[in-house]
Amino acid sequence: GNTAKDLMRNFTANLRTPEVAARVIARQQLDMNPYDLLANTQIEPDSSTFTIKIQVRNPDGEVAKLAALGFADEFYEERTAYYAQQDKRDQIEVKIRSRDISYTQVQPKPMLNAIAGAVLGLLLGVAVVMLLT
The missing domain is CATH 1.20.5 (Single alpha-helices involved in coiled-coils or other helix-helix interfaces)
Structure with missing residues (x-):
């Protein structure tokens, strides 16, 4: 319902921060600053499928792929740690749909x-x- 949409929007907003972008850059050893990464990153919630789509633009396709996977890993780890402390009934399964992503x-x-x-x-x-x- 509406709370799922709100939750998805919140997850997306939390991913779109310079702090998360800086962690993605450090994790993936990328040569850029967080603001440039964010300027070239689209993070869209889809509440109908309960998914978050992460799209990164970069002249180097491998860099874009690494950055997108970095955002996915950051989200996965943050949510997994959070839900581990919650009651079983309040937990939401979080997973990365596929690490085998293509780029154009x-x-x-x-x-x-x-x-x-x-x-x-x-x-x-x-x-x-x-x-x-």
Whole structure:
């Protein structure tokens, strides 16, 4: 019901903090600051399936994957520790649905840009030479 939605929103808000991002960075040995990580991270609750979707954007797909799994691990460990202290009836099962997550290239590859830039530069150079002669 409504309390489940509120709980999911609360879990999501707790994950979107610089402190959690700093722990993810330390855990996964990432070379970035917490604010940059948060700026490139989407954390969305889905109360219909009781899941939290974590999406991280980074030019390096492996870094994005490590960061997303880092957020999942932080959430899992924090909730597991919390529920271990609660009465059995008040516990909620928390698990990571899959560690085998894929990633897609969200930004063009630099080499492709360099080649396209060189070809475009060459074409413009030829056009300028033709105009001047």
